[in-house]
Amino acid sequence: MKRYPLRLFLTAALFATVATAQNPVTTNAIGAQSGSIGGGAASIDLRSHFGMDGVNTPLVRFDTVFGEFDVELLENAAPNHVTNFLRYTDAELYDNTIIHRTASFLSSAPSITQGGAFKAIEGLTPITSFGDINLEYELPNARGTIAAARTADINSASSQWFFNTEDNTTTLGPDNNSGFTAYGRVLGNGMDVVDVIASINRFNLDGGVFSEIPLRFFSGGTATVANLVVVNTVRRIDIYPTSGDTGSALTFTATSSDQTVVTATINGSTLQLTPVSTGSATVTVQAVGVAGLEVTQEFAYATGGLAVTTQPASTDVVEGASASLTVSAVSDAAITYQWYRLRSGETAGQAITGATTATLNLTNVAASDMGFYWAALTSGGGVTNSKIATITLSGGSSRLANLSTRGRIPANGTLTPGFVLRGTGTKPLVIRAVGPQLLNFGVQSALTDPKMEIIPAGGSEAIASNDNWGTAANAATLVTTSAALGAFGLDNGSADAAILTDLPLPNTSGSRGYTVRISSTDSTLSGIALAEVYDPGAVDGDLQLTNVSALGFSGLGEDVLSPGFVIDGTGAKTMLIRVSGPSLVNFGVTGTMTDPKLSLIPAGQSMAIATNDNWSGTAALKAAFATTGAFELDSDASLDAVILVRLPPGAYTVKPEGADGGTGTILVEAYEVIE
Secondary structure (H helix, E strand, O other): OOOOOOOOOOOOOOOOOOOOOOOEEEOOOOOOEEEEOOOOOEEEEHHHOEEEOOOOOOEEEEEEOOEEEEEEEOOOOOHHHHHHHHHHHHOOOOOOEEEEEEEOOOOOOOOEEEEEEEEOOOOOOEOOOOOOEOOOOOOOOOOOEEEEOOOOOOOOEOOOEEEEOOOOOOOOOOOOOOOOOEEEEEOOOOHHHHHHHHHOOEEOOOOOOOOOEEEOOOOOOOOOHHHEOEEEEEEEEEOOOOOOOOOEOEEEEEEEOOOOOEEEEEEOOEEEEEEOOOEEEEEEEEEEEOOOOEEEEEEEEEEEOEEEEEOOOOEEEOOOOOEEEEOEEEEOOOOEEEEEEEOOOOOOOEEOOOOOOOEEEEOOOOHHHOEEEEEEEEEOOEEEEOOOEEEEEOOOOEEEEEEEEEEEEOOOOOEEEEEEEEOOOOEEEEEEEEOHHHHHHOOOOEOOOEEEEEEEOOOOOOOEEEOOHHHOOOHHHHHHHHHHOOOOOOOOOOOOEEEEEEEOOOOOOOEEEEEEEEEEOOOOOOEEEEEEEEOOOOOOOOOEEEEEEEEEEEOOHHHOOEEEEEEEEOOOEEEEEEEEOHHHHHHOOOOEOOOEEEEEEEOOOOOOOEEEOOOOOOHHHHHHHHHHOOOOOOOOOOOOEEEEEEEOOEEEEEEEEEOOOOOEEEEEEEEEOOO
16 A cells, blocks of 8 residues: 655645635626527527636546535646546546545644545455556645655555645655655635545554544444545546536526526526517526536526417317407517418418408308418517417218328338228228339339238238239229329339228227238338328228328438328318337337427428427327327327327328437327217
């Protein structure tokens, strides 16, 4: 064990600033800020406005039984000792070690407190040594410095260190066998913790190594691990925090005097200011060191522009009744209104003549009024759209006439959309796996030669299959039936797959699921394929399509896994739509999308009529899970996405994507909710 000789001698020039406490400081004032409703959050990098004067990295944090304190390592003064100390730190060898010696030199007051040698376990096992370091005496052993312990051999320092709890500039200077290497300093008021450690009563346990060991809760007899002064961890830290980081010399907090005007949040070293409504507030930012020393800045924030305070609500009414939609807003200028409507089959929303107030009133509502409505609010030169509300009619009848899924089939992989039939009787369906024909629609990476198999739920054997639709026995009927259903045509002789087939009756539960397994005839090839299921039956037929699902990888651009469906008839239909990612882990699925979100988009549009990111476990959604037989999601706080929406007849696309731009395996489902 390496320790100090009983008599210590030194000489050194005093370097008085070595142990000066360093507090958080303001480097640049944050000026007044402003924002606009709907303009998004503003970000301020707090590293440009706060700092620790004269402090540089590397920094380490000591976590002890008496609290935490930070130490700046001074590479310019003793580079080899700093490298050596960090080697032990990075190997976590200083974790769960003890302060094994506190010594006094010229008086009874403690002069140093020493550690870095023994584990806090029964028997006090020495830690691993990486060898000796040559003396690098340059800085005096002023109060608050950390220095290397050694024997009479000036080049014998290894793992052990000590903190100078008083000014040992003379005692441990060059006149004492060339001096002792100081290589760091305690920051802020961290010496408060070191002084507490140094004040613990010392005992002579063996007359040698542990003749001056500090022990807690001890007055004599046999010492235990509980009596030791323990260093829990020593870890590198930075001056500034990063996103999700808990180890830094500075941490930041921020508050807004009025969160209805602006919210102030901290992400690492970034202050985010999000305008909420018009008005003014004061934002306060604090930079706090580990010992609680702090510096504060305050600045004014003003929010202008337009804020929607009440959104229009979707409504379902009886034919011939009246309906109204209302939007409320606040602004620092006058507000004008214009209501718009988008109906099935339209390519863009249409302004409603005369609908220029905060409330839209419709009388004698008919089927032609079903659609999606929103208000455009103009104020101070800016325009803000309200959220979209849906007007539907109660009653009537409708069915899911078409289900589709587009996704990428990987090499040696499959695309496996599924669908469910409910009711009784037989159901002739057109089922297609389109690849080459997608080239005509600009899909550059379309699968060149898909094949497909239809497999009943719970089974493994295909009950129908096709590769190259022109080889089917009923190809001519398939062409005419597909055309009658509005399906785009397939080129003669193309390698797309398609069948027209009657599927077996549902099982005794009244419903039966099927999987369409699509793969490439050349398993080494990858590409985009479109799976489609068309129902040529009547709206009021006994056997109906009731949901579509698709499990697979969803990427970016063309690689998005995107189902769609068509509602046919005169009545509206309530749909439960989900994109599951995190909850799939419970089913053994790996590589899932960590935070999916979804948008529901009418065919031919780019505007989403409903969106969700993180479903929040509402009672209505849970009830819909039970009604449709959908499996429960992981928890109320899961990051899966779900919407429950009532829709007029028309075609719709479900667009999933990663909320953070991520990709991964997802399950996309669209369920008809039976009411």
